Amino acid sequence: MQAQVDLVALHGKVWTENPAQPEAQAIAVQAHRIVAVGSDAEIAALAGRGTKILDLAGKRVVPAFNDAHVHFFWGGQGLASVQLADAHSRQEFVDRVAAYARTRPAGEWIVDGNWDEQKWSPVELPSHAWIDAVTPNNPVWVQRSDGHMMLANALAMKLAGVTRNTPDVPGGTIGRDRDGNPTGIFKDAAKDLVERVIPAPTDAQVDAALLAAQRYALQNGVCSVQDMGFTGAHAADLQALVVRGYQRLIAQGRWKVRVSARFPLDEGARLRALGIATNFGDDTLVIGSLKAFADGSLGSATAWFMEPFDDQPGNAGQPTEQLAHPEAFFAKLQAADRAGNAIATHAIGDLANKTILDLYARLEQEDGPADRRLRIEHAQHLRPEDIPRFAQLHVIASVQPYHAIDDGRWAETRIGHKRAATTYAFRSLLDAGATLALGSDWFVAPMNPMETIYAATTRRTLDGKHPEGWFPEQRLTVEQAVHAYTVGSAYAESQEARKGSLAPGKLADFVVLSDDIFHLDPVAIEHVRIVSTVIGGELMTP
Structure with a gap:
């Protein structure tokens, strides 16, 4: 007997975001889309011999999350780059840049980083002088956590042709010391002065x-x-x-x-x-x-x-x-x-x-x-x-x-x-x-x-x-x-x-959670795990 649907997900607590049917127990999927949402009995009846069965084991299910604002390439690239987000001091910042630079071939740009000077004591913006000695062979262009401010080392500024005579640009700022020399800080539109010489990714x-x-x-x-x-x-x-x-x-x-x-x-x-x-x-x-x-x-x-x-x-x-x-x-x-x-x-x-x-x-x-x-x-x-x-x-x-x-x-x-x-x-x-x-x-x-x-x-x-x-x-x-x-x-x-919601005709994208966030102290939500992610009816391993 040929399967009537591709997948049934049973025995869950399904939060649908569908006002006509706010909660359910089960979901049926055919050709990447939801064909039915209902009770275990209703959905189990749609299964055939070849239907895949996903036991939700009483877990809370919600529609898959849709992140409305990401920088996907930057984020993915940053996962393998120098990690500065949780550096809590100037010395830790310098040490991490130095350690990462030792693993990179000469000439390769060191980018990303995501540093945050507000985590340091004292709070101060970094300078190229902090890292020049530990990055003599690698141009450095590491960003503040908001992406609107960057730190360049001396080599990066040399390659970009930035000197004390380089004027500020509209909509941007070059950080300078009291003598007018660039500190390595570039804000907003001024970032283009350096980014124009960074090779495009392959x-x-x-x-x-x-x-x-x-x-x-x-x-x-x-x-x-x-x-x-x-x-x-x-x-x-x-x-x-x-x-x-x-x-x-x-x-x-x-x-x-x-x-x-x-x-x-x-x-x-x-x-x-x-x-x-x-x-x-x-x-x-x-x-x-x-x-x-x-x-x-x-x-x-x-x-x-x-x-x-x-x-x-x-x-x-x-x-x-x-x-x-x-x-x-x-x-x-x-x-x-x-x-x-x-x-x-x-x-x-x-x-x-x-x-x-x-x-x-x-x-x-x-x-x-x-x-x-x-x-x-x-x-x-x-x-x-x-x-x-x-x-x-x-x-x-x-x-x-x-x-x-x-x-x-x-x-x-x-x-x-x-x-x-x-x-x-x-x-x-x-x-x-x-x-x-x-x-x-x-x-x-x-x-x-x-x-x-x-x-x-x-x-x-x-x-x-x-x-x-x-x-x-x-x-x-x-x-x-x-x-x-x-x-x-x-x-x-x-x-x-x-x-956005779990209803017939919608894409079969949903998530199984370790805990029921609707009946949990919100303080504990940061510890909730993703048990399973389903996209288009296909089970992904977290």
Whole structure:
């Protein structure tokens, strides 16, 4: 007898995110899609002789997580590079760079790293002088954890032709000592001065990084990612290499994770010339959406604020070079919008967020209402009066809760208590009617949904100083966080008809958890494990 369905998953506690059937016991899958959700008896009756049986053993099942904001190649590449994220002192930073350099051939660039000076005592930015002696034969270009600030060693600056006479660039900053000599620090647009001389990755390097990223994603129950690509002048070319890598691995049968890959707004004409709109592709890979930048980051003191930073009275951050020319920026937004290319804009500071909301409102004023799925990535620091505008303008807040428990260690030193009160204002946004889409911003933060949900529901900072939560009134419930990490993220990429909930017709992507997070103290959620990941009805080993 031929099997009636390919797979039945029985004896579970299935959280469907389908309002018509919120919970169930079992799922049936045929041809990569869900054909039925119901009781064990109902679903078992659909099994034939060749049907695969997955015993859920009473475990909690949720829709597979959809990370709404990742940098997939960067994250995968970083898994094999020097690890600086948990270095807690200058000496540990130097020692790790030195140890890694000893393993690399002369001439190879040392990249990634993800250092965080806020973890050091004293807090201070690194200098090329720290590492020149231990990296004489390797150019070094290691990034701060937010990706908006880099450290170059002397060799890297020599290869890039950067000297004390190199001027700053619009939208960027070169760190200098009191004599005007470059310290090795490069912020935002200034990064292009060095990145233009770094060799592009080979196909083999792209494939290795993507496969490492895929393993990490599936181990963590992430079956869909929204790849925000790269920053800088060469972002589009690098993202094109990565998209070719996705296609290459798909053709080889080695790719499973579902990817929505975004290109820079400045390169939107490339897509328009080919008639490519949002979600051109298939269930595995789509392109056609765009990303813009309004400002930098809080950690790098380049986020654009109304008022100066408390710890840097002469600095209120700055807009990107893109946004420094608002009419030209709006013209690109409007051209993309009219062509059907959905837009997401990175905005951190309160002035950056206000400005982007103003420009999004202008799109509707000039071109009329439409289902645009406009997004603000991070929506990090908001004026109270701008919070309700997200719902009013139908702007999706694409947020990363782990940043709140990380930045919460030191953010008030930079912006003070009053401005911090509407920082990472997840609950206020939701209560005002906004749509939230959750993500990690991996490589910047771990691509681990349990840590993300823990952060969203507890807001306990990583230093342990806020056990009741940093601004606890902004905590989400577990149900709200899971919804935003599944349905919300699918909606944000205009794919809610394909995924986000467990219902007939949807892709058969779901995750089995070690514990029932809906009946667990949120403080314990960070310790919950992924037991199994199922993508398209295929069981992946965590």
